[in-house]
Every structure is written in structure tokens, then in C-alpha cells.
Amino acid sequence: MKINQAALLALPALSSAFPGMGGVASKAETEKFIRRQYEAENLEKRQTLTTLTGTIAALASTVTGLLGSVASSVDPSNLRPERDFTYQAPASTDSRGPCPGLNLLANYNYLPRNGHVTFGQVINATSRGFNMGADLATVLLVFAILTDGDIATESFYLGSLNGVGGLNRHSTVEADVSPNREDYYLGCGDNHHVSSRLFAQNVGYAYLSSSKQFDLGTMGNQYAASASFSKKYNPYLYYFPFPQIVSLGAFAFYPNFFSNGTYGAGGVANYESISSIIGAKFIKSTGQFQYVPEQWPAYWYRRATPYGAVQALTDALVSIYPKNIIVPLASQAGTPNLSARDLLCDIYQGINSITPLGLAGALGATAEGVTWALSKLTPVIGAGTTLGCPLSTLSPNENTFFTNASSTGGPGKNPASSTAHTGNNVYNKVYFPVAPVVPTC
Numbered sequence: 001m002k003i004n005q006a007a008l009l010a011l012p013a014l015s016s017a018f019p020g021m022g023g024v025a026s027k028a029e030t031e032k033f034i035r036r037q038y039e040a041e042n043l044e045k046r047q048t049l050t051t052l053t054g055t056i057a058a059l060a061s062t063v064t065g066l067l068g069s070v071a072s073s074v075d076p077s078n079l080r081p082e083r084d085f086t087y088q089a090p091a092s093t094d095s096r097g098p099c100p101g102l103n104l105l106a107n108y109n110y111l112p113r114n115g116h117v118t119f120g121q122v123i124n125a126t127s128r129g130f131n132m133g134a135d136l137a138t139v140l141l142v143f144a145i146l147t148d149g150d151i152a153t154e155s156f157y158l159g160s161l162n163g164v165g166g167l168n169r170h171s172t173v174e175a176d177v178s179p180n181r182e183d184y185y186l187g188c189g190d191n192h193h194v195s196s197r198l199f200a201q202n203v204g205y206a207y208l209s210s211s212k213q214f215d216l217g218t219m220g221n222q223y224a225a226s227a228s229f230s231k232k233y234n235p236y237l238y239y240f241p242f243p244q245i246v247s248l249g250a251f252a253f254y255p256n257f258f259s260n261g262t263y264g265a266g267g268v269a270n271y272e273s274i275s276s277i278i279g280a281k282f283i284k285s286t287g288q289f290q291y292v293p294e295q296w297p298a299y300w301y302r303r304a305t306p307y308g309a310v311q312a313l314t315d316a317l318v319s320i321y322p323k324n325i326i327v328p329l330a331s332q333a334g335t336p337n338l339s340a341r342d343l344l345c346d347i348y349q350g351i352n353s354i355t356p357l358g359l360a361g362a363l364g365a366t367a368e369g370v371t372w373a374l375s376k377l378t379p380v381i382g383a384g385t386t387l388g389c390p391l392s393t394l395s396p397n398e399n400t401f402f403t404n405a406s407s408t409g410g411p412g413k414n415p416a417s418s419t420a421h422t423g424n425n426v427y428n429k430v431y432f433p434v435a436p437v438v439p440t441c
């Protein structure tokens with residue numbers, strides 16, 4: 001395994017986190033030490049992994065009965081894909097990135113197959129394919145276009161354009177502590193391929209749950225384990241408010257959008273649905289998950305009612321976040337006062353602290369970006385709407401959020417090795433068979 005020397009030297013937390021290391025250790029010694037510690041602490045988990053084949057068989061055997069219950073409670077008009085929307089695996093020139101929902105929609109031509117998408121196309125496709133509420137899609141899109149895309153054409157790439165921008169851009173919308181992707185720093189820039197070891201962990205939590213599903217409880221446990229892992233091994237863990245809510249929301253998206261039928265109203269977040277939609281294919285001979293193009297399973301029904309921004313944040317704050325608090329610089333954190341409205345309004349008010357892609361602080365252009373973003377957000381969450389967020393308060397600036405901004409691995413200075421890993425998704429491969437406790441390049 002190749003380790004980036006500069007990145008290792010930049011690990012400020014190492015000596016305090018691993019006092020056993022003593023004075024100066026070589027790169028190889030350091031890596032070995034961290035891995036040994038990790039493996040000792042995760043013996044139980046590794047034993048679960050050796051029985052993964054049996055675990056999956058047990059999860060899959062619940063499928064037939066559950067599908068029966070879905071079929072009796074769904075409206076046939078919610079069957080997806082609809083006629084004329086056919087699956088086609090992405091070509092190597094098509095842009096795909098960290099979002100399984102959008103990747104899948106492009107694989108069926110609900111979004112352009114080349115993965116270069118516009119605001120209007122995404123609003124329509126996410127509603128039609130998954131019944132995402134327009135308010136939730138708008139909030140996600142504003143940040144995606146502002147920070148990862150092009151305001152003039154209201155467009156962005158699902159992955160990246162020649163390794164730059166797109167949804168792969170770290171800590172804008174893309175976040176650390178993702179359900180089944182590794183952190184940007186520990187993955188050496190690979191924050192967008194499905195991680196085999198993370199999905200194995202997720203399957204383990206589904207198996208241990210009483211529902212045997214990827215429900216909110218299972219996803220809360222997946223979040224808690226990953227949050228602990230990131231706190232311990234990622235010295236550049238960012239929990240800046242917008243990526244933070246995307247990270248938390250994404251855990252709630254698993255059951256709420258990927259269930260067969262409506263989650264909470266007879267729908268099931270079963271292994272068959274989840275593994276197919278996120279593109280995790282179990283390879284029996286290796287015990288690993290290969291990342292394959294995202295696809296709906298046969299006889300899949302989207303949720304019957306829209307799932308919007310307030311529901312998503314409420315699920316995230318009630319079922320996911322309390323399982324392992326990562327404190328952002330939101331004054332309400334850890335108190336009962338942190339509500340969906342507070343976070344949405346913080347974002348609305350804090351939009352000035354975001355640097356749009358390519359604008360790099362040019363005052364006029366930034367102002368133009370902010371004006372554009374607010375013109376989209378005001379009709380859905382501004383004054384006069386149900387949330388009624390005030391415009392007047394400004395959030396702390398980004399230097400406060402990004403305390404390590406200019407250290408190697410921080411948003412101001414990528415590790416040199418990361419460039420090789422920031423391109424569009426490459427499918428039919430296994431990524432991260434073992435946990436990246438040190439940057440895995």
C-alpha cells in the first residue's frame with residue numbers, strides 16, 4: 001500500500017491518539033501500528049465479516065415475504081422505471097459521482113446519461129423517480145450549483161469535469177461520514193465509490209436489527225460507527241453545517257427513498273432494494289462488495305408521497321445524529337433547541353460563507369452567486385413561507401468552520417496524491433476491502 005508521506009507527517013492527532021508510538025516513527029511503522037490497533041479493536045467485526053455470506057442469505061430470505069406485503073399496499077402508478085425509461089450502464093465518458101440517487105436516474109435517462117445535469121432536470125427527475133419534495137431538491141441543488149457547478153447555465157456534473165468541481169468536490173455538498181463512501185482525506189480523494197468494508201458493516205447492522213432492514217435504526221447505528229471511526233482516524237473531519245446536514249440526511253435517505261414502497265406505510269428497506277440501488281454486488285468468492293452501476297430492482301415502487309426538507313432533517317436529527325454527536329459550530333448543538341428549522345435557516349443565512357467553484361473570493365462574482373442562490377431559496381424557505389427564515393443574520397466565516405483549512409488535507413490544501421482519485425466513478429471494481437485507518441492511496 002502506498003502512503004503519502006506528507007499526509008502522514010501532517011497527522012497532528014497521531015502522537016496524542018497513539019501515545020504508544022513514542023518519539024519519531026517511520027511511515028511504515030506508523031501505518032502498521034495504527035492498523036494493528038484498529039484490528040485488535042475490531043476483532044468482533046471481522047468475525048462477523050467471515051460469516052457475511054450467511055448473513056446476506058438470511059437477509060435475502062426475508063425478501064419474498066416482504067415484497068408480498070409491498071405489492072398489496074402500493075399504487076401501480078408508482079412502479080419504476082416507467083415505460084420508455086430504460087436502464088443502460090454508464091459509458092466510461094459519462095459522469096457519475098457520490099450520489100446513488102442521481103447516478104441511478106442518469107442510468108435510466110431520467111437525467112441526461114452523460115451526467116451533466118441542470119437545475120430543472122434534477123427537480124423533475126428526483127420527483128418523478130423517487131418523489132423527493134421540491135424544497136429538499138432545491139436546497140441540495142442550490143448548494144451543488146453554487147459550490148460545484150456553473151451558475152450561468154444552472155448545471156453541474158454528477159462526478160467531476162476533468163477532476164475538478166462536480167459533486168465530487170469535497171466539503172461543499174459532499175461530506176465526511178457518508179453512509180457508504182469513505183472520507184475524502186482517508187480515501188486520498190476517493191469520496192465517491194461505494195466502499196466494500198462500509199457496506200459490509202451496514203449489512204451487519206441490518207442483520208442485527210429486529211426488522212432485518214436498512215431502516216432508520218440500522219442507519220443510525222451505521223452513522224454512529226462511522227462517526228466514531230472518522231473522529232478517531234480523520235484529523236480533517238469537517239462537519240460544516242451544509243455538508244453536515246447532507247451527511248445526516250443521506251442516512252435517512254436510505255429507508256425513505258430506497259425502500260420498496262413507502263417507508264413507514266408498508267414499504268420495505270430490504271437488502272434487495274438497497275444493494276441494487278446503491279450498486280453493491282456481493283462477490284461470494286472474495287467476501288467483498290463490488291461497486292456496479294446503480295439499478296432499481298425488479299418490481300420496485302417509489303414512495304407514494306413526497307419526502308421534503310423538514311421531514312429529512314427531522315429524521316436526521318431525531319434518529320441519526322443523537323447516536324453520535326459531532327459538534328458543528330452551531331450554538332444549538334447538543335441541546336433540544338437544534339431543530340430542522342434552525343439548521344435550514346442557518347444555511348440560508350450562512351450562504352455568504354460559501355466559496356462558489358472557480359470564483360475564489362472575487363467580490364463581485366461572489367455577490368452574484370449569493371444573489372442567485374437566495375433567489376432560488378427565498379421562495380421555498382424564506383420569509384413568507386412555512387419556515388419563514390429571516391435573511392438578516394450572517395453566520396461565522398469559513399475560517400472558523402475550517403480550523404485546519406490550510407494544512408495538508410484541509411480544504412485549502414489537498415494532499416498531493418488526491419488528484420488521481422477525484423475523477424468520475426469507475427465501476428465493476430472493489431474499493432476499500434479494508435478500513436482506511438491511514439490515507440489509502
Ligand code: HEM
Pocket residue numbers: 098099100101102122126130132136137138140141144167173174175176177178179180181191246247250251253254257258278
Ligand atoms: C436533488 C439533488 C441532489 C444532490 C445535489 C445530491 C447530492 C449528493 C451528494 C453531493 C452526495 C454525497 C454526500 C456525502 O458525501 O455523504 C450525495 C449522497 C447521497 N445522496 Fe444525493 N443528491 C441529490 C438527490 C438525491 C436523491 C433524489 C436521492 C435519493 C433518491 C439521494 C440519495 C443520496 C444518498 C443515499 C447519498 C449517500 C450515499 C452513500 O454514501 O452511501 N440524493 N448526494
